[in-house]
Amino acid sequence: MPDTDVAVELHGITKRFPGVVANKDIEIVVRRGTVHAIVGENGAGKSTLMKILYGVQKPDEGSITVNGQQQSFSSPTDAIKAGIGMVFQHFMLADNFTVLENVVLGAEQLHGIGGAARQEIERISSAYGLGVRPGDLVADLGVGARQRVEILKVLYRGAKILILDEPTAVLVPQEVDELFDNLAGLKAEGLTVIFISHKLDEVLKVADEITVIRRGTTVQTVEPKGVTARQLAELMVGSELPTPQTEESTVTDRVALQVKDASLGSATGPKVLDHIDLTIHAGEVLGIAGVEGNGQAELVEIIMGMRDASSGVITFGDTDITEWHTREIREAGIGYIPEDRHRHGLLLDAPLWENRILGHQTEEPNIKGFLIDGKDAKADTQRIVEQYDVRTPSIFVTAGSLSGGNQQKLIIGREMSHSPKVLVAAHPTRGVDVGAQAAIWDHIREARREGLGVLLISADLDELIGLSDTIRVILRGRLSDEFDPDTVTAEQLGAAMTGADTKEEQA
Numbered sequence: 001m002p003d004t005d006v007a008v009e010l011h012g013i014t015k016r017f018p019g020v021v022a023n024k025d026i027e028i029v030v031r032r033g034t035v036h037a038i039v040g041e042n043g044a045g046k047s048t049l050m051k052i053l054y055g056v057q058k059p060d061e062g063s064i065t066v067n068g069q070q071q072s073f074s075s076p077t078d079a080i081k082a083g084i085g086m087v088f089q090h091f092m093l094a095d096n097f098t099v100l101e102n103v104v105l106g107a108e109q110l111h112g113i114g115g116a117a118r119q120e121i122e123r124i125s126s127a128y129g130l131g132v133r134p135g136d137l138v139a140d141l142g143v144g145a146r147q148r149v150e151i152l153k154v155l156y157r158g159a160k161i162l163i164l165d166e167p168t169a170v171l172v173p174q175e176v177d178e179l180f181d182n183l184a185g186l187k188a189e190g191l192t193v194i195f196i197s198h199k200l201d202e203v204l205k206v207a208d209e210i211t212v213i214r215r216g217t218t219v220q221t222v223e224p225k226g227v228t229a230r231q232l233a234e235l236m237v238g239s240e241l242p243t244p245q246t247e248e249s250t251v252t253d254r255v256a257l258q259v260k261d262a263s264l265g266s267a268t269g270p271k272v273l274d275h276i277d278l279t280i281h282a283g284e285v286l287g288i289a290g291v292e293g294n295g296q297a298e299l300v301e302i303i304m305g306m307r308d309a310s311s312g313v314i315t316f317g318d319t320d321i322t323e324w325h326t327r328e329i330r331e332a333g334i335g336y337i338p339e340d341r342h343r344h345g346l347l348l349d350a351p352l353w354e355n356r357i358l359g360h361q362t363e364e365p366n367i368k369g370f371l372i373d374g375k376d377a378k379a380d381t382q383r384i385v386e387q388y389d390v391r392t393p394s395i396f397v398t399a400g401s402l403s404g405g406n407q408q409k410l411i412i413g414r415e416m417s418h419s420p421k422v423l424v425a426a427h428p429t430r431g432v433d434v435g436a437q438a439a440i441w442d443h444i445r446e447a448r449r450e451g452l453g454v455l456l457i458s459a460d461l462d463e464l465i466g467l468s469d470t471i472r473v474i475l476r477g478r479l480s481d482e483f484d485p486d487t488v489t490a491e492q493l494g495a496a497m498t499g500a501d502t503k504e505e506q507a
């Protein structure tokens with residue numbers, strides 16, 4: 001008799017890639033009507049396991065049992081038929097379509113594309129408290145609402161078991177609370193949620209059970225009340241974590257980068273950037289908090305020369321770089337960690353050592369005379385892999401075969417290798433595990449001691465508070481006054497980010 005309380009059972013799952021055992025003898029039992037979190041370091045094998053459960057990849061060994069029935073998925077279609085749905089970290093909604101159009105796309109056979117579909121969306125939305133309206137244009141929705149549409153989309157296709165891949169990475173604290181309320185709603189209706197996250201305090205808040213994966217193998221399943229975030233992290237790493245050190249301020253009065261009265265118009269509505277003034281000193285990390293879509297991407301683009309501001313001046317040290325191209329800006333000593341590592345940061349089909357050269361084709365150690373120097377670039381890639389703990393079988397595998405967090409470590413290692421004077425870092429540790437995050441912060445702090453100025457854009461408020469010397473909030477293209485990271489709380493920042501604070505500034 002199958003155990004009716006068990007939604008998913010993974011038994012002895014093993015998956016090998018060339019040079020890597022991504023999953024080895026995985027054992028997980030997910031009880032029905034629970035939130036089950038999966039945690040582990042970058043490259044531990046979480047995504048691979050979820051791809052196996054969602055039918056994207058086939059295990060070499062082991063069995064998958066869903067609702068008491070053994071399954072052998074050849075594709076996501078099979079997994080969806082078995083009642084499994086996956087919400088990816090990168091939303092896949094078409095902006096210029098309505099919620100209804102996005103939800104029914106590819107599932108027209110279920111309830112058509114008209115009134116019946118609309119009714120079904122409304123039914124699901126109210127049953128689980130998602131607050132999704134079928135007629136809304138996706139372009140008008142904020143990040144949290146888009147995520148709810150993605151969740152509704154898989155529910156619409158009949159999912160009873162939802163896999164969420166780092167769902168809180170892009171949310172502000174208030175939205176995280178809303179998501180957790182939604183998950184409670186799903187649970188109350190007997191649905192099951194499998195949740196991957198690097199944010200251990202959130203995991204402890206929302207999960208009923210937590211499975212820790214270390215180097216491809218399940219080490220333990222624990223209940224949140226029995227562990228602290230630190231103990232979880234130690235289970236992930238397999239050893240004790242060092243206690244973080246507090247740092248003396250290294251801010252100088254030398255100006256590293258300045259943006260003066262910069263605006264960027266929009267063809268139709270209000271300005272995307274509205275009279276931005278900011279100064280970053282050598283040795284200073286200036287953190288920018290904001291809900292996605294409030295101008296932070298455009299701010300980075302005008303500084304990095306990817307877009308021209310409508311007005312304003314940008315100076316690097318004493319040099320006016322307003323009109324410069326991206327390549328000149330990077331060569332002059334501004335490092336860049338892009339938000340979208342797949343679009344701007346890496347060539348996924350190229351090996352790691354070629355990615356080492358990307359964006360730095362004219363600099364040492366990648367070039368000798370006028371020629372690309374493969375030998376030195378390879379040696380330097382090996383150094384980055386070791387220094388930044390990029391988990392990879394070699395520097396010759398493609399960047400696309402690395403786990404997400406390890407791709408990020410490679411980009412950071414590359415940018416830091418050129419001893420930039422300024423670093424423009426958009427979400428530098430998104431998708432990176434807590435241990436690697438601490439290591440990346442250490443690298444940035446070390447460079448800051450040497451005079452690096454950093455523009456830090458992050459959705460992770462703990463990161464902003466932990467790493468910044470000064471924090472400002474961007475809302476509808478305008479920058480707030482300064483917040484002191486030593487005294488501000490995540491809730492205060494969250495309120496300023498959504499405009500919910502009544503005060504314009506904080507004492």
Ligand SMILES: Nc1ncnc2c1ncn2[C@@H]1O[C@H](COP(=O)(O)OP(=O)(O)OP(=O)(O)O)[C@@H](O)[C@H]1O
Pocket residue numbers: 017018020021022040041042043044045046047048049391392400401402403404405406431433
């Ligand atoms: N298609 C692939 N080809 C080769 N190796 C792969 C492939 N997919 C994953 N790997 C390797 O398998 C291991 C596990 O990767 P996986 O993406 O599952 O880790 P993860 O725990 O999800 O990490 P992260 O937290 O960084 O997302 C890594 O060493 C990765 O390089």
